[in-house]
Amino acid sequence: MHAIEKILARAAGKATVATGEIINCKVDLAGINDLYLQTIRSFREMGGKKVNDPRKLVVFLDHYAPASTITQADNQKQFREFCWDQGIDLLMDVDTGVCHQVLADNGLVYPGMVLVVTDSHTTTHGAFGAFGTGVGATDLAIIMMTGQLWFRVPEVIRINLEGRLPKGVFAKDVILKVIGSLGADYGVYRAVEFTGPVLKEFGISERMALCNMTTEMGAKTAYIQPDEITMAFLKGKTKQDYEIFATDPGYEYAAEHSLDVSDLMPQVAAPHSVDNVFDITAYAGRPVDQAFLGTCTGGRVEDLAVAAGILKGRRVNPRTRFLVVPASKGVFLEAMDKGYIQALLEAGATFVTPGCAACLGTHQGMLASGETCITASSRNFPGRMGHTKAEIFVGSPAAVAAAALEGKIVNPADYLE
Amino acid sequence: MKSIISGKCFVYGANIDTDQIYPGRFLDLTDPDKVAEHAMEGADPSFVKEVGPGDIIVAAANFGCGSSREHAAVTLKTVGVGAILADSFGRIFYRNAINLGVPLLVCPGIAGVVKRGDRLTVDLTTGKVTNETTGAAAQAQALSGYVMEILAGGGIKPMIKEKYGQ
Ligand code: SF4
Numbered sequence: 001m002h003a004i005e006k007i008l009a010r011a012a013g014k015a016t017v018a019t020g021e022i023i024n025c026k027v028d029l030a031g032i033n034d035l036y037l038q039t040i041r042s043f044r045e046m047g048g049k050k051v052n053d054p055r056k057l058v059v060f061l062d063h064y065a066p067a068s069t070i071t072q073a074d075n076q077k078q079f080r081e082f083c084w085d086q087g088i089d090l091l092m093d094v095d096t097g098v099c100h101q102v103l104a105d106n107g108l109v110y111p112g113m114v115l116v117v118t119d120s121h122t123t124t125h126g127a128f129g130a131f132g133t134g135v136g137a138t139d140l141a142i143i144m145m146t147g148q149l150w151f152r153v154p155e156v157i158r159i160n161l162e163g164r165l166p167k168g169v170f171a172k173d174v175i176l177k178v179i180g181s182l183g184a185d186y187g188v189y190r191a192v193e194f195t196g197p198v199l200k201e202f203g204i205s206e207r208m209a210l211c212n213m214t215t216e217m218g219a220k221t222a223y224i225q226p227d228e229i230t231m232a233f234l235k236g237k238t239k240q241d242y243e244i245f246a247t248d249p250g251y252e253y254a255a256e257h258s259l260d261v262s263d264l265m266p267q268v269a270a271p272h273s274v275d276n277v278f279d280i281t282a283y284a285g286r287p288v289d290q291a292f293l294g295t296c297t298g299g300r301v302e303d304l305a306v307a308a309g310i311l312k313g314r315r316v317n318p319r320t321r322f323l324v325v326p327a328s329k330g331v332f333l334e335a336m337d338k339g340y341i342q343a344l345l346e347a348g349a350t351f352v353t354p355g356c357a358a359c360l361g362t363h364q365g366m367l368a369s370g371e372t373c374i375t376a377s378s379r380n381f382p383g384r385m386g387h388t389k390a391e392i393f394v395g396s397p398a399a400v401a402a403a404a405l406e407g408k409i410v411n412p413a414d415y416l417e
Numbered sequence: 418m419k420s421i422i423s424g425k426c427f428v429y430g431a432n433i434d435t436d437q438i439y440p441g442r443f444l445d446l447t448d449p450d451k452v453a454e455h456a457m458e459g460a461d462p463s464f465v466k467e468v469g470p471g472d473i474i475v476a477a478a479n480f481g482c483g484s485s486r487e488h489a490a491v492t493l494k495t496v497g498v499g500a501i502l503a504d505s506f507g508r509i510f511y512r513n514a515i516n517l518g519v520p521l522l523v524c525p526g527i528a529g530v531v532k533r534g535d536r537l538t539v540d541l542t543t544g545k546v547t548n549e550t551t552g553a554a555a556q557a558q559a560l561s562g563y564v565m566e567i568l569a570g571g572g573i574k575p576m577i578k579e580k581y582g583q
Contacts, residue, residue, distance in 0.1 A: 035445075035486060038491070046574050047578045047583055048581075136486070136513035142577055185479035379434075379483065382436070382437060
């Protein structure tokens with residue numbers, strides 16, 4: 001069996017599971033975002049009064065942090081009251097940040113767990129060897145009632161990353177290249193595992209970016225076999241005893257792909273789909289109205305560090321707005337400690353409080369018709385960050401910072417030491 | 418559950434994501450009737466004016482990819498969409514729509530053989546699709562037993578309510 005299958009088998013209380021089988025799994029932790037008041041509504045519609053286990057639920061007020069409209073404020077109010085009423089202690093209020101980073105910061109994610117969040121990028125937690133997957137509100141409400149949810153055991157695709165990363169090329173470029181080659185629907189219903197020597201060059205931050213973006217190829221979950229890098233990160237963070245599962249030798253993947261990253265250029269996904277991927281030089285010189293650094297994909301300390309390296313002692317182009325959103329309070333504090341925040345602020349960054357911010361196109365940095373944005377986030381769908389006639393390019397944090405500096409898309413490799 | 422669905426169809430291309438089905442800026446709405454006012458707004462602003470009960474959406478690959486927002490399924494259910502046929506679906510959207518009792522059928526190539534406004538009939542039990550306007554036929558993949566069970570019960574909420582309601 002694959003490690004993912006072993007995780008699911010344990011959660012289903014079975015010795016073995018087979019690809020395609022529908023199983024009912026116990027969920028170790030279920031998370032709800034503030035976009036999904038429907039979760040509570042569905043819970044009530046299904047006759048729910050008391051949640052199955054309040055210790056296994058976490059509520060994130062991150063997408064609307066802090067509320068910009070009365071409706072948002074009212075939704076968040078209902079969430080808070082629900083938590084207090086149900087004894088849910090893990091209420092991550094508007095000061096904490098984006099759900100996926102908050103989970104990592106607080107040691108709530110660990111190898112071998114089944115983690116379900118009302119957010120498509122829950123694939124992120126494959127970086128820790130967890131089975132993380134996103135669901136909608138009603139599925140989450142079922143977990144609230146029963147502590148369980150049904151899953152179809154997915155086929156697993158293996159993506160082996162070989163070679164040495166050139167200067168200016170990051171995990172984000174690698175995953176954009178993969179999505180561009182395989183397509184936005186290649187991973188639908190399937191799991192994506194990353195293997196290979198390049199993983200040893202990636203810390204947890206880059207592994208999270210890699211797994212996070214498998215959502216953009218439709219994946220149900222992602223996986224990286226936990227190793228000493230994972231364990232070093234978790235040490236002192238998680239209080240859970242965890243079990244690391246390993247894939248049996250001879251397990252047959254549904255498909256295997258190999259990518260040698262040695263000759264890879266920095267990449268960019270051009271409007272309006274994440275699989276519309278090119279070497280960034282194809283768009284060099286394209287003026288940028290907004291450069292956006294942040295989110296669960298590209299708002300970690302390492303991302304702010306790269307940006308600060310490019311912008312320290314320089315000035316953001318006066319025609320470009322440079323929006324920076326640390327993914328979480330933890331990220332913010334650490335980046336402040338290291339001087340990255342001061343460097344970016346002095347260079348002309350506009351800071352937004354930790355949370356999803358402009359990523360989902362509701363507030364804090366919307367785009368006007370005809371504007372161009374380069375973003376370290378995950379999506380460039382029409383209207384994702386404001387007007388449907390705005391154009392969004394998805395790139396690495398380095399590509400975003402370099403574009404902010406020059407006011408146009410450039411090859412970030414030229415701006416790195 | 419009605420096992421035969423018949424309606425006029427709306428045809429779209431590949432990768433219609435949930436931001437196009439239901440734009441992010443309206444995610445704070447929760448009342449289904451209010452949510453329904455923005456159905457397909459990002460992809461096709463005229464959809465909401467023209468759609469009627471039982472109408473069918475036809476698309477190429479990966480319909481409903483992107484975010485987990487259940488609003489995308491709620492908005493289409495509330496305007497009365499009878500079924501959605503596509504080459505493939507975003508997996509969270511698939512679960513959300515089935516949970517709400519909206520039949521989703523995988524029917525490769527379907528977007529190539531129907532035009533907007535054609536009348537389609539879909540037999541959910543056999544997967545047979547007939548274009549009443551042109552006489553063309555297509556075959557959708559059969560729905561799994563569990564999915565049929567959910568649809569037959571009018572969505573997953575009544576099922577869970579009966580078993581676990583407090
Ligand atoms: S930062 Fe963006 S992609 Fe991540 S959870 Fe928030 S809205 Fe979704």
